[in-house]
Amino acid sequence: MRKLLIVVMVLTTLLIFAQTKLTIWCSEKQVDILQRLAEEFKAKYGVTVEVQYVNFSDIKPKFLTAAPEGQGADIIVGAHDWVGELVANGLLEPIPNFAELTQFFSSGLNAFSYGGRLYGLPYALEAIALIYNKDYVPEPPKTVEDMIKIAKEIDAEFAGEVRGLIFPVTTFYFVVPFIFGHGGYVFKDTPAGLDVRDIGLANEGAIKGAKLLKRLVDEKVVDPADNYQIMDSMFKEGKAAMIINGPWAIKDYKDAGIDYGVALIPELEPGLVARPFVGVQGFMVNAKSTNKLLAIEFLTNFIAKRDTMYRLYLADPRLPARKDVLELVKDNPDVVAFTLSAGNGIPMPNVPQMGFVWGAMDDALNLIVNGKATPEEALKNAVERIKAQIQ
Known part of the structure; x- marks a missing residue:
């Protein structure tokens, strides 16, 4: 045999x-x-x-x-x-x-x-991570509270000439680490694969992540008008201390002569890690x-x-x-x-239904950071919109 x-x-x-x-x-x-x-x-x-x-x-x-x-x-x-x-x-x-x-x-x-x-x-x-300018931030923050404190100190010291923290707060991809870190999810992961009927973008964790985002805006740590282009250009010009971006951007920062470092996105709470796409x-x-x-x-x-x-x-x-x-x-x-x-x-979910998520969540984030809807309202409506499009 x-x-x-x-x-x-x-x-x-x-x-x-x-x-x-x-x-x-x-x-x-x-x-x-x-x-x-x-x-x-x-x-x-x-x-x-x-x-x-x-x-x-x-x-x-x-x-x-x-x-x-x-x-x-x-x-x-x-x-x-x-x-x-x-x-x-x-x-x-x-x-x-x-x-x-x-x-x-x-x-x-x-x-x-x-x-x-x-x-x-x-x-x-x-995946994205925290990128920081060592001229302003010699050591990266370990927690979100540390990040907020450092950003406020830099904003105060440089009176707007240098921004402490910039990232696109109305772009879902860049906000995901805060939503997922608190327990939100797009589609439920099961042994049989992703369940597109179970959407976790308005659960308790997702709402907590959105509230953190709104806090950053309310305390003027971040500006809701910022987009990717603003973030990227200001970091290359040495006018941003901390940003959230991906490895695709590193060559440009090297070429610009920025003394940068890369670190994990700070823990949301001690022991609670940020979870990017x-x-x-x-x-x-x-x-x-x-x-x-x-x-x-x-x-x-x-x-x-x-x-x-x-x-x-x-x-x-x-x-x-x-x-x-x-x-x-x-x-x-x-x-x-x-x-x-x-x-x-x-x-990132590898199912076609993911295509319905981006626009709905970007719109929800716009409403949240501009004070036009509460996190609960905006996320609930976004999930309903995604479900309707899937059906």
């Missing part, structure tokens, strides 16, 4: 690698490194891997058109929030469990999970592909390895999805801080 099993395994492997070509669609940042990896894979296994550049914004719509016809890429590289729509259309192949998965951060794996199954191999995480990039397999077994082999036995993931990081230095890769780059404090923030976070 054991000999038969070995023979079957050998024949299966031979059948998989008898397929001679894989096609990958990816955006600009991954092209060069994936082409180098493809050459190594071909040299080792004799399988051609063709890497094709597609604009990031075009990958999903192009895949949605091509894949149902049995065409297009065998593997696409993209965002985890595509998963719900692609799975609903029967276009993604589940990735089976394999030993290397224990080395990946759970936030990355959860992001690519849908209905209890894994539909993507994560390689990079993304986590975005994840990864590899997904075309369920309609005749090469899907080979594609899964390529991902699980080649791409998923620590050394390969480290090389992906070096080529496209986003927050690594593997714990042991983070260990290799722990001398980079920015990467460590942003990754720890992502570790506290919650994956």
Whole structure:
């Protein structure tokens, strides 16, 4: 029986690698490194891997058109929030469990999970954190109360020439850490996946987070007129002491000569961490592909390895999805801080219904910070609006 099993395994492997070509669609940042990896894979296994550049914004719509016809890429590289729509259309192949998965951060794996199954191999995480100018804030605040105190002191000392704290208070994405940290949620996470009928954006925790936001406005710690562009430009000009932003902005701050640091968004209360949204990039397999077994082999036995993931990081230095890769780059404090923030976070819902949330919540936040509705009223109405659109 054991000999038969070995023979079957050998024949299966031979059948998989008898397929001679894989096609990958990816955006600009991954092209060069994936082409180098493809050459190594071909040299080792004799399988051609063709890497094709597609604009990031075009990958999903192009895949949605091509894949149902049995065409297009065998593997696409993209965002985890595509998963719900692609799975609903029967276009993604589940990735089976394999030993290397224990080395990946759970936030990355959860992001690519849908209905209890894994539909993507994560390689990079993304989350916002506190970014501070060391000229004004030598050590980052540990709690929200500390952050408020420091911001008020800077506002008073510089009389408006330098702002203590800026972030877009009417943009849901940037307010999420305060809402989720207190216990709010978008859709209930269940063993079977996200329950879009259970919306936690007007529960006790969400209301508490919104009240904290209103307090920041009432005490003039933040300005409701601030948007992302104002925050970003003032920090680059050295006129903001603390902001909340993501790793995508760091290069510009370096180029501007700002002596900055990155830290966790301060605890809402001692021991109560802020929980930002986590975005994840990864590899997904075309369920309609005749090469899907080979594609899964390529991902699980080649791409998923620590050394390969480290090389992906070096080529496209986003927050690594593997714990042991983070260990290799722990001398980079920015990467460590942003990754720890992502570790506290919650994956952005990967279901199509998430599209109804953004506008409703941005509108609710506008009403709250401008005093046109109480947090209870604004959030209750936002949830009703989201439910109506889903139905």
